Amino acid sequence: MYQSRYATRTADVNDLGDKIETVYDFVNVMYEGRGVEAIVDVWCEHTQIKSGLWKEFADEALKPKGENRWGDMEYWFVIGIHPHEAKDYDDEIEKIIIEAASHPRCVGLGEMGLDYHYSFSPHPTQQAVLEKQIRLALQLNKPLTIHTREAEEDTLRILKELVPKEHKLHIHCFTDSPDFAAQLLDWFPNLYIGLNNDLSMWHKPLLSTAALLAVRFDPLVTPGEVSPHLHQIVGGKADPDSDLAPSRPRSFNLTMDPSLDLPKLASCTSCRFVEDKSNYWTAVMYFKHRNGSFLRVPQMANHNTGPGFQNGGMTVYYFQPIPNLKLTAFRPGFRMRVGNPNLRQNSLDPSDIATRAVTLRCFEGLSLGTGAPGYAVEDTFDFPKTMCSGGIRSNIYFPQCWDGVNLDSQDHESHVSHPPGAFFGVECPASHPVHLPLLFMEIVWDTRPFNDPELWPEDGSQPFVFSMGDPTGFGQHADYVFGWEGDSLQRAMDVCTGGDGYKRPCLKSSKGSVRTLWSLPYSDAWYLLPETNSMLDIDRLPGCNPVQSGPSPATVIPQAQCTDAPFTTAAPLPTNPLPVVTPPWTVCHSGPGSEYLVPDCDSIPPKTTQVPGGGAGPAMVTPAPSI
Numbered sequence: 001m002y003q004s005r006y007a008t009r010t011a012d013v014n015d016l017g018d019k020i021e022t023v024y025d026f027v028n029v030m031y032e033g034r035g036v037e038a039i040v041d042v043w044c045e046h047t048q049i050k051s052g053l054w055k056e057f058a059d060e061a062l063k064p065k066g067e068n069r070w071g072d073m074e075y076w077f078v079i080g081i082h083p084h085e086a087k088d089y090d091d092e093i094e095k096i097i098i099e100a101a102s103h104p105r106c107v108g109l110g111e112m113g114l115d116y117h118y119s120f121s122p123h124p125t126q127q128a129v130l131e132k133q134i135r136l137a138l139q140l141n142k143p144l145t146i147h148t149r150e151a152e153e154d155t156l157r158i159l160k161e162l163v164p165k166e167h168k169l170h171i172h173c174f175t176d177s178p179d180f181a182a183q184l185l186d187w188f189p190n191l192y193i194g195l196n197n198d199l200s201m202w203h204k205p206l207l208s209t210a211a212l213l214a215v216r217f218d219p220l221v222t223p224g225e226v227s228p229h230l231h232q233i234v235g236g237k238a239d240p241d242s243d244l245a246p247s248r249p250r251s252f253n254l255t256m257d258p259s260l261d262l263p264k265l266a267s268c269t270s271c272r273f274v275e276d277k278s279n280y281w282t283a284v285m286y287f288k289h290r291n292g293s294f295l296r297v298p299q300m301a302n303h304n305t306g307p308g309f310q311n312g313g314m315t316v317y318y319f320q321p322i323p324n325l326k327l328t329a330f331r332p333g334f335r336m337r338v339g340n341p342n343l344r345q346n347s348l349d350p351s352d353i354a355t356r357a358v359t360l361r362c363f364e365g366l367s368l369g370t371g372a373p374g375y376a377v378e379d380t381f382d383f384p385k386t387m388c389s390g391g392i393r394s395n396i397y398f399p400q401c402w403d404g405v406n407l408d409s410q411d412h413e414s415h416v417s418h419p420p421g422a423f424f425g426v427e428c429p430a431s432h433p434v435h436l437p438l439l440f441m442e443i444v445w446d447t448r449p450f451n452d453p454e455l456w457p458e459d460g461s462q463p464f465v466f467s468m469g470d471p472t473g474f475g476q477h478a479d480y481v482f483g484w485e486g487d488s489l490q491r492a493m494d495v496c497t498g499g500d501g502y503k504r505p506c507l508k509s510s511k512g513s514v515r516t517l518w519s520l521p522y523s524d525a526w527y528l529l530p531e532t533n534s535m536l537d538i539d540r541l542p543g544c545n546p547v548q549s550g551p552s553p554a555t556v557i558p559q560a561q562c563t564d565a566p567f568t569t570a571a572p573l574p575t576n577p578l579p580v581v582t583p584p585w586t587v588c589h590s591g592p593g594s595e596y597l598v599p600d601c602d603s604i605p606p607k608t609t610q611v612p613g614g615g616a617g618p619a620m621v622t623p624a625p626s627i
């Protein structure tokens with residue numbers, strides 16, 4: 001049940017207000033109106049098993065419907081020790097498991113198994129505890145709930161050796177290979193495999209992008225004007241040292257007229273794939289000191305982004321949300337936005353999938369977390385309330401369903417929508433029937449330097465603020481303007497099917513034009529405004545952005561009242577690039593062998609063709625199809 005984490009971590013608990021006071025409330029609100037008739041609760045943490053909560057919840061389910069607190073749902077449970085906690089298995093735990101197995105609501109033992117990805121318990125200990133729990137389940141005649149991750153050979157060996165072929169098994173949240181799934185199903189006729197969102201993500205061209213520039217531009221929301229707040233921009237630009245730059249508009253500019261051909265305008269890109277001249281931008285995060293000054297929060301390379309560390313930037317994914325679905329790539333001129341910069345409370349309908357489109361994940365140590373972005377216990381709609389030992393990651397899903405007609409709309413959102421109910425595995429609604437690639441962003445903010453209680457506010461509140469004066473995090477937002485060359489994105493979606501976006505088929509698709517992050521250009525930033533936006537303390541946020549805590553929506557300060565920060569100005573000399581932060585985790589697999597969904601450290605060619613200004617050589621693409 002992970003009940004101990006709900007109170008401080010989950011988006012649903014934090015943001016449904018007075019509706020959530022107990023776990024019973026959480027379950028009822030979470031699944032209300034979604035056709036859920038029964039749930040199976042997994043008790044697999046040693047502290048929670050010893051707490052006795054499993055018995056309280058199970059006893060409650062024995063009461064007649066209408067009199068118990070589970071509402072219209074049937075409550076069942078399984079109990080066992082997760083491989084992460086195998087080192088904590090002892091006689092007391094085993095005694096409780098035996099007691100719980102006799103409860104009328106207990107339908108199996110688990111979640112038990114092997115996890116060689118994180119290895120929080122030694123591998124021999126995991127194997128020994130798995131074997132012990134399997135023998136216990138067989139003795140008690142209980143089905144098995146199995147966890148297995150990157151331990152295919154040992155899992156299959158142990159199951160075949162100890163478990164009768166006719167026994168009932170459930171593989172929980174399966175994320176390993178299809179071949180392994182086939183072997184399990186062939187051997188055990190009564191085995192069932194539980195799938196989560198991760199298994200839907202077979203197409204995953206992953207584009208690590210370095211910082212391009214930080215500037216008060218937002219050509220979607222304020223075309224032709226300087227934006228009220230600071231954004232970090234990544235993607236294509238026309239290099240000022242390029243021979244082409246003086247003769248044509250800059251690819252990222254105040255207006256971004258839809259008629260402009262961004263791939264032709266941009267002479268370089270800060271994206272790993274040189275065909276991607278698109279632009280992606282988000283707000284910037286600041287730390288607010290007790291004295292009221294602000295310091296920009298640095299960023300660092302995400303987990304498994306491939307060789308090299310970028311200076312800031314973000315990780316961009318182009319998912320195929322339904323396996324084997326033929327997607328329609330974005331068209332030239334296409335643009336969209338997700339999130340509301342003025343939002344200061346979670347006022348969205350919890351049954352609407354859009355509520356999960358923009359979240360923040362609290363990283364603890366080296367862990368990636370426990371589930372898909374927007375759903376995990378570590379994810380919140382607002383800033384985490386406690387210090388995150390591994391930093392904070394932004395999770396941003398753009399809409400993937402298009403009306404098929406409009407490349408943009410007045411609010412930059414109405415021409416697109418999310419599919420009903422889920423980001424993966426769901427077809428588009430009739431109102432927006434064209435299925436686009438699912439564009440997903442992750443930004444890892446290095447909040448570790450600020451994990452000092454002496455730096456945080458004395459009242460215990462969290463200290464982070466987005467650049468539009470948002471101290472809540474609810475106003476997180478992102479913008480996108482399509483700019484892939486020719487049909488290169490369509491080919492990437494058709495060819496890059498290995499799961500990590502870097503394997504040889506992708507290199508072949510991009511004609512070798514894939515670079516290490518060390519070779520990505522940092523912008524000369526000819527548009528930077530007078531505000532300091534590098535790693536220095538500042539007295540106020542860039543632009544005219546007083547901190548507005550809500551809960552009412554924030555209001556943009558009119559230009560006439562914004563006397564201390566100009567809305568238009570000539571560009572000054574460029575500021576220094578952000579420092580390159582070395583993350584605490586690995587970004588690629590150095591061998592031997594390979595690791596699922598992790599790029600190999602040798603998956604990028606050691607040499608790339610350079611052009612004046614530091615960009616990569618011209619991409620070789622086929623002509624764009626007619627529209």
